[in-house]
Amino acid sequence: MRHMSDRMDDQIDARIRETLQRSAPQIPEDVSARFDDALSEAVEQEKIHKWKRKWWQKPAVASLITACLLVFVLLPNMNANISYAMQELPVIGGLIRVVTVYKQETSSEHHFQEVTKPQLEVSEESSQELKDASKLVNANVDARINQAMAEFQKEVDAYPEAYSGMMTDYEVVTNTDQWFTLRLMVYYSAASSNTEYHYYHIDKQTGEMVTLSDLFVSDYDYVEKFSKEVKKQMHDRMKKDENITYMIAGEDDFGGGFSAIDPEQNFYWDEEGNLVLVFDKYAVAPGYMGCPEFTIARDLFEKHMN
Amino acid sequence: MPENWKKKWFCSKVQELKAPMWGLAIGLMKHPQDAEDAIQNALMLAYEHIDELSFAEKFKPWIMRILTNECYRLLKKRKLYVDIDEVYDLQDEHSGFDEDVTLWQVVENLKLEYRTVILLFYYEGMSIRQIAHTLDLSEDNVKKRLSRARGKLREYLEKEDL
Known part of the structure; x- marks a missing residue:
């Protein structure tokens, strides 16, 4: 008996759900536009004063969402330009330069992935040690990014309906005559978010890649x-x-x-x-x-x- | 954590939920301007606290909880919490529905405590457990409210069948 009443409840639930969805008010266009503005304001963390808090009293600001969409659409075609522009940056420490490789940028209904891959380049006349060290850093960065992409793909395959994203980015942390440090950031957001930082160091004096254990006497x-x-x-x-x-x-x-x-x-x-x-x-x-x-x-x- | 990516991620997630967020806000607040206020505040709050989104939680119930709480806060502040404008109490004998009343309008006229569980369960598709967490209630309490409110909606559907 219990099963039967459960089934009836399920039927009623399904009907309520459907009827409610059908009669729900649609979001009016002007509200929708102000919603976008509010979203932009939220992510820009603009301090909104009480007296001008009503967002419909503010002129529409360029919607960040549009910007996001543009970035997604345009980037793959802009790769060549971006790489070129990066090469114009001043040479780091006179010896090493970092080039950005946009390897992949994809988004679908539930997932998006933006992989930015840095690669070190050293000038021709650099020492063999420095050339080797930069190759080693590149190989490490490559491996880490490939691993992150594989892990993310596993997550996507396992939960195709769940919203998830993955991004990598980098930053040159230190840039002196003696030292070079690159920070690789891997950011996942599945049901949750996680951030990983990986640091890669080159001692420019010796031209060698360095980890923490190399720094101190035994x-x-x-x-x-x-x-x-x-x-x-x-x-x-x-x-x-x-x-x-x-x-x-x-x-x-x-x-x-x-x-x-x-x-x-x-x-x-x-x-x-x-x-x-x-x-x-x-x-x-x-x-x-x-x-x-x-x-x-x-x-x-x-x-x-x- | 890269700020620009956080922004993109947050924007894309919220864009997907624009319609259901509006539905919940207008359903709870009833007045469009109040609903917009609640959404604006909720977006601010959510983005400020985005790092607290924990492992087990999905984005939708998380932001719906923030929005629900914001709606409650505004309702309380504006003293709309008392059921001045609640037309149908569950206890009253009012069972006649106007002919052109939609189910949505029936829900809008329920008391806030019933309205909320109905909207979260039927409209947002949240689980009993997620609703209990959102409203800081026990699961039993949510089930109780839901089954009482369901009676009212069933009445409407039966009338519609005639």
Whole structure:
């Protein structure tokens, strides 16, 4: 009996659903236009004062949505121009330049993907070491991007109806005579979002690609020293601001949490020559904290560098 | 996190939900200007908090929750919360529908607590669990409200069949 009444309920539900959809008010055109304006304002985070809060009192602003659509449509055809324009940028450090390769830009009803791939180029007269190092960075970047695309494709295949997106981008973080650092960002948004930063460094003095473990003399236990420092900074920040939460192993109920840095932890140099350690989103803190960073003052490790 | 991509992603997601967001806002607020206000505030809020979108949550229920809460906040602020303009109470004996009344109008005239669950369940296609989360109610409570409101709508459909 229960099944029968369930079935009847289902039928009624289906009819209500359908009748309600049919009688629902359509969004009027003028409202729709103001909706777009409100959306643009929201993403531009314009501070709207109370007295001019009614968006229909504002002149229509160029809709970002239109801009988005244009970008999607035009980019594939503009590849050659973009690459050309990138080449006109000043040469980095006199030796390395970064060229953007727009490899792929696709969007469909439920998914979109925008892959921006950087490639390092070094001048002809560079040392063999530097040429090799830039090739190595390129290979690493390639591998990381291919992996991200494959992971995203898996997600799309598994959940074709779910909205998801994936994007990669990059930034040159450091550009001095001594040092070159490239940051590759991989941003996923499936049912959720995740951000990964990957740093690639070249020591221009030696012309070699460098990771964290290459920086210090072998008898300096940087993992232990830096982990202690990171933990101390986590505690200090949580004490100062109750909105800040870090997950520290053995200190709360989260399970897991931070115990020590990875020997090859992501890092970059700040302008004062301090070392900034970067953690992945969700690795040591809840998602809203983003990718947490901790600065290790240079006096702590300076004497122990290679 | 790349800001420009966040913008694009957010815009594309919201564009897909323009019609259902408008339906929910107008259904709850009833007055177009109030509905527009609610949507504008909800978009601002949503974008400010986009990083908090957690793993398990999908975009649609997330933004619908923000919009629902914003509608409630505005209704409360404007003291429209009391059922001054609620025509049909579920308890009253008023069962005659005007001939040209649509189901949507019937829903619009339900008390806010019923109107909300009906719109979220039938119009937005959200699950009982998502609605419970949105309204901060127990699932049982949502089911109770839904089944009581469903009676009213069934009455309408039966009248329509005659």
